[in-house]
Amino acid sequence: MIELLPQAIDLIFTFEGIGVLVLGTMLGVILGALPGIGSTVAVAMILPFTLTMSQAPAILMLLAVYAGSVYGGSISAILINTPGTPQSAATCLDGYPMAQRGEAGLALGWSTIASTIGGLVSAVVLLMAAPQLAQLALNFGPIETFALILLGLTCIVSVSEGSLIKGLIAGSIGLFLGCVGGDPITGEARFTFGQFQLISGFNLLAVVIGVFALSEVLIRAAAKHEESTNLVSFSGIVLPAWSAWRGRWKVLAKSVAIGNGIGILPGTGAATAAFISYAEAQRSSPNRKNFGKGEPDGLIASESANNAVTGGALVPTMALGIPGDAITAVMLATLTLHGVTPGIRLMTDNPVLITAIFAGFFVINLMLLPMGMIVAKGAAPLLRLREGYMLVLIVLLCSVGVYFVRGNPFDLMVMGCAGILGFVLRRQGMPMAPLVIGMVLGPTLEISLRQGLIITDGSFLAFFSGHPIALVLAVCAVGMLSLPVITAARAKRTTEDT
Secondary structure (H helix, E strand, O other), X not given: OHHHHHHHHHHHOOHHHHHHHHHHHHHHHHHHHOOOOHHHHHHHHHHHHHOOOOHHHHHHHHHHHHHHHHHHHHHHHHHOOOXXXXXXXXXXXXXXHHHHOOOHHHHXXXXXXXXXXXXXXXXXXXXXXXXXXHHHXXXXXXXXXXXXXXXXXXXXXXXXXXXXXXXXXXXXXXHHHHHOEEOOOOOOEEOOOOOHHHOOOOOHHHHHHHHHHHHHHHHHHHOOOOOOOOOOOOOOOOOOOHHHHOOOHHHHHHHHHHHHHHHHOOOOOHHHHHHHHHHHHHHHOOOHHHOOOOOHHHHHHHHHHHHHHHHHHHXXXXXXXOOOOHHHHHHHHHHHHOOOOOOOOHHHHOHHHHHHHHHHHHHHHHHHHHHHHXXXXXXXXXXXXXXXXXXXXXXXXXXXXXXXXXXXXXHHHHHHHHHHHHHHHHHOOXXXXXXXXXXXXXXXXXXXXHHHHXXXXXXXXXXXHOXXXXXXXXXHHHHHHHHHHHHHHHHHHHHHHO
């Protein structure tokens, strides 16, 4: 991969490439700072506008928005005690107390440095770990691919907000939506109900925008409006002195390691990593008594961990074609929309493109420091923006973006129906990530299954008898499905014993 860096750099350092890196990071920081939008909605909003770009700039644009939004969530967390993204919830615990005593700029300085370091290390981990997994994936045939995708589906639904059943239902809906249209083998129309617009299936872009962005608008519109907290005094970011880092490097290193490790695990997410890292820092920090009162160690732990997750979460996505959360599912959908087939051969079939993405991701995290210092002060007044105006703006951007791609009014209908479906499912506590992942991976799952059945003369049991890799992956899938059931049973038994 190192030998491909010159070609990758040529793809990145063009007028378009540099432009998307700067613009994407800036938009990510701004959107991440606005409470309620979140990284997933931010990426989904920008997705339609990347379809006119070439492959590398389009992916880098979304990665820049992703990384920028994770950092941007700390701005509102520190200034108004409201996390812009779920990943920044732990930042409120020590960030806002610092802001209350007049150190908002310094708190954001700690957050900016920690976020940058966490993101840079995660980019290095991505660069080192992903090719190794991709090399292993060269041994995969159709049967092994089927087992791998099955594992990916079970991993994501097994951690769906504590409800295995709801996750399975959402994933099944996604698999069904992926079946609409022409049969991949015979070409016969399926579930089109005589509608010629559905011959090619549902527009993936419209569905993604609907279930994430539009459903979020409906959820927030249905909720009771609450006035935002007033901004504390803030005149700009103040970077901490070098001497102030003395004794804090251990907390930083441990938090970055936790973030990368949790990021690689499918379905966990940056919010989990931030709170685990915060709890560990509170346990081991020499300044543990100051936690919750404006302790920089708390900011370092939460912000370095949640940004370290970004690169870790991309490892299984880029190496194996398995998204671990909602954001990487959108990334995988973006690859599909740009004609790049996700899966185990993603890196081997597109080596220059993937190398450019990895190198660009490193540059994106390097830019967090200067862009954070430039954008944070300008983004702060936006926190006073009324929620109603923000929701209308999101709907307009989503509608324009979806219609702009193909000029087909039917796509707007699909987006609207997907938004209503997402709203109803979310009100019932069902996660949206399994739905999108099921829709993205469903066609590949079907094709690999049918190819495998051809190889084994229709014997499904032969999938695992003569294919040890497939057997191991299937056992892991069963284990992931069984884990929530076992955990619930143990909890119930413990309750009964007490």
